[in-house]
Amino acid sequence: MIKINDLHKSFGDNQVLKGIDAHINHGEVVSVIGPSGSGKSTFLRCINLLEQPTLGDILIDDQSITATDACVDKLRQKVGMVFQNFNLFPHKTVKQNIMLAPVKLGLMTAQQAETEANMLLEQVGLKDKASAYPSSLSGGQKQRVAIARALAMKPELMLFDEPTSALDPEMVGDVLDVMKSLAQKGMTMVIVTHEMGFARDVSDRVIFMDGGVIVESCEPEILFSAPKQLRTQEFLSKVLR
Amino acid sequence: MIDAINASLFTPIGEDGLIGIYLILNGLKVTLIVTFFAMIIGSILGVATTLLKMSPKWYLSWPAHFYVSVIRGTPVVIQLVILYFIVLASFDVDKITAAIIAFGLNSGAYISEIIRAGIQAVDKGQTEAARSLGLSHWSTMKEIILPQAIKKILPSLGNEFIVLLKETAVIGFIGGVDLMRAGEIIRSRTFEDSVPLLTCALIYLLLTYIFTFMLSKFETRLKQSD
Numbered sequence: 001m002i003k004i005n006d007l008h009k010s011f012g013d014n015q016v017l018k019g020i021d022a023h024i025n026h027g028e029v030v031s032v033i034g035p036s037g038s039g040k041s042t043f044l045r046c047i048n049l050l051e052q053p054t055l056g057d058i059l060i061d062d063q064s065i066t067a068t069d070a071c072v073d074k075l076r077q078k079v080g081m082v083f084q085n086f087n088l089f090p091h092k093t094v095k096q097n098i099m100l101a102p103v104k105l106g107l108m109t110a111q112q113a114e115t116e117a118n119m120l121l122e123q124v125g126l127k128d129k130a131s132a133y134p135s136s137l138s139g140g141q142k143q144r145v146a147i148a149r150a151l152a153m154k155p156e157l158m159l160f161d162e163p164t165s166a167l168d169p170e171m172v173g174d175v176l177d178v179m180k181s182l183a184q185k186g187m188t189m190v191i192v193t194h195e196m197g198f199a200r201d202v203s204d205r206v207i208f209m210d211g212g213v214i215v216e217s218c219e220p221e222i223l224f225s226a227p228k229q230l231r232t233q234e235f236l237s238k239v240l241r
Numbered sequence: 242m243i244d245a246i247n248a249s250l251f252t253p254i255g256e257d258g259l260i261g262i263y264l265i266l267n268g269l270k271v272t273l274i275v276t277f278f279a280m281i282i283g284s285i286l287g288v289a290t291t292l293l294k295m296s297p298k299w300y301l302s303w304p305a306h307f308y309v310s311v312i313r314g315t316p317v318v319i320q321l322v323i324l325y326f327i328v329l330a331s332f333d334v335d336k337i338t339a340a341i342i343a344f345g346l347n348s349g350a351y352i353s354e355i356i357r358a359g360i361q362a363v364d365k366g367q368t369e370a371a372r373s374l375g376l377s378h379w380s381t382m383k384e385i386i387l388p389q390a391i392k393k394i395l396p397s398l399g400n401e402f403i404v405l406l407k408e409t410a411v412i413g414f415i416g417g418v419d420l421m422r423a424g425e426i427i428r429s430r431t432f433e434d435s436v437p438l439l440t441c442a443l444i445y446l447l448l449t450y451i452f453t454f455m456l457s458k459f460e461t462r463l464k465q466s467d
Binding site: 048050073074076077079080081083085087088089090091100101104105146149150153 | 364367369372373374375376377380384389
């Protein structure tokens with residue numbers, strides 16, 4: 001579904017991604033782990049062009065998204081994104097947050113979007129918060145709304161950028177549960193995370209990144225129990241204890 | 242004191258038999274008309290200039306930057322005089338209209354800077370979230386950024402309108418009779434300084450006070466919707 005060829009990204013003189021080659025299959029759940037500053041978030045943000053790659057190519061369903069004539073807005077409709085800091089729209093209610101994009105982009109009528117929003121809120125366990133404003137929600141609730149908002153666009157691919165890093169420990173479980181059920185429904189997902197347990201249990205594949213390159217990419221059972229690369233071993237020995 | 246008030250405000254002054262308070266009220270009317278319409282023109286120009294400035298196309302952003310630099314770099318009184326005596330000299334434009342245009346142009350530049358600051362104060366994540374949902378640059382602006390920027394902008398915008406109201410006191414430079422000029426006329430005819438000047442000052446103070454009060458009411462109402 002996604003093919004990434006020789007992806008480079010620099011911010012000025014700072015080379016963050018130094019040639020990434022990867023592919024993500026339809027329905028696959030891929031976790032991206034690695035030390036901070038390894039480029040995992042930048043990698044994720046390149047996939048929906050929140051960062052413009054300096055070099056290299058990204059193909060979604062065999063269509064290049066980096067081509068000059070690529071329609072970025074149309075691409076983003078197919079790719080949902082969940083942020084570390086939720087980024088809910090504070091001047092809109094929970095339900096309005098979810099309904100906004102499908103209605104404004106003419107994909108649904110207001111009525112359809114409302115039905116959809118109610119269904120999604122039920123799915124993430126927040127049906128009673130439909131008319132609340134984001135400021136009255138806890139971090140975990142905000143993140144679940146953010147997931148519902150992304151799902152309202154019926155994306156083919158979901159990107160998660162450290163979705164639980166800004167949460168209090170007791171909130172993490174609820175968000176991970178929602179993501180887990182999403183994975184079980186067959187959603188294609190790319191997750192940048194520090195939750196090693198989650199990466200191990202839910203992913204079909206884990207990518208370990210360090211220094212702007214992919215060091216190792218394989219099934220979680222293998223990566224976590226018998227990593228081949230020294231850098232992977234060092235990193236895991238620090239985080240898994 | 243009472244005699245001075247009577248002489249400057251309530252008895253006919255000069256050969257045309259005008260009464261001071263009548264001059265003052267007419268001047269006040271001019272001040273309010275110019276301020277009000279300049280506010281409207283300034284707001285429209287301000288929004289338009291901000292949008293042009295943010296455009297990635299240089300031929301749209303460059304003129305907007307030029308306009309703001311020129312206006313911010315010169316005193317409003319020079320802008321007013323140049324507009325009336327040079328730019329509009331060959332057109333049949335009355336003084337009040339010229340003043341409205343001049344102050345509207347002036348205010349527009351400052352308002353555009355205020356709006357820009359307000360937009361930049363909205364968290365970058367808001368733009369990213371909206372764009373990641375597939376919204377275009379313009380609908381992101383309209384639906385997400387501007388509604389949030391407005392609340393941040395409002396206090397500075399109110400301040401700008403108060404400054405504008407006070408700055409119109411230079412209309413006399415092109416011969417328009419606003420509140421300030423009315424006071425000056427009374428002064429020159431009655432040789433009485435304190436009463437006309439203090440009256441003018443008091444009216445300006447009262448106007449800005451009322452305006453500030455209305456604005457704070459409005460802000461409180463906006464905050465309730467949070």
